[in-house]
Amino acid sequence: QVQLVESGGGVVQPGRSLRLSCAASGFTFNSYGMHWVRQAPGKGLEWVALIWYDGSHKYHADSVRGRFSVSRDNSHNTLYLQMHGLRVEDTAVYYCARDRCDGTCYWHDYWGQGTLVTVSS
């Protein structure tokens, strides 16, 4: 069965960096686009980034562009989110989610359980 397991969250000071990982299993990882979606405490869902199945196309929300970068390692079935210049408003649970297609469907058919990032001094 499809499994997505995020890791790498934690408490970090403003301005610092963090890298999140999402380990995928149960499907052919290199055939699917992957997203990061976040949810601030008690708030709704916010799309963060998308990467195509082969890593050839990447898209980021305006709120994180220039600070966050999505990448993937298809040889290790792993998705990443490198986060620099973290701000208090980046505090959220970060979910990885599978695109229903190669990166061109744009809805999410499987989600991980999320990893909490807390940005605080």
Added chain:
Amino acid sequence: EIVMTQSPATLSVSPGERATLSCRASQSVSGNLAWYQQKPGQAPRLLIYGASTRATGIPARFSGSGSGTDFTLTISSLQSEDSAVYYCQQYNNWPPLTFGGGTKVEIK
């Protein structure tokens, strides 16, 4: 950026009754709309895509309708396990992909 507005914010429905949730887009998204269910402490789960196509394993009591700017998610006979927050998401004009603010469904 397309803004998605969901109403009502909270809906209280008796078991066995019908629940009707609304989602409105600030401009046409054609039929490119998905619905997700999120229970407390859990990740979202895909219910509907293409405005009206149920995802794999989703019970038939969930149905989606609409196109353009106005969409509806209907739960035909509410069950206790349907207590959750429901989000709509447009994927017609992006980036960014955008979600509505959610509707919380409570069991009366």
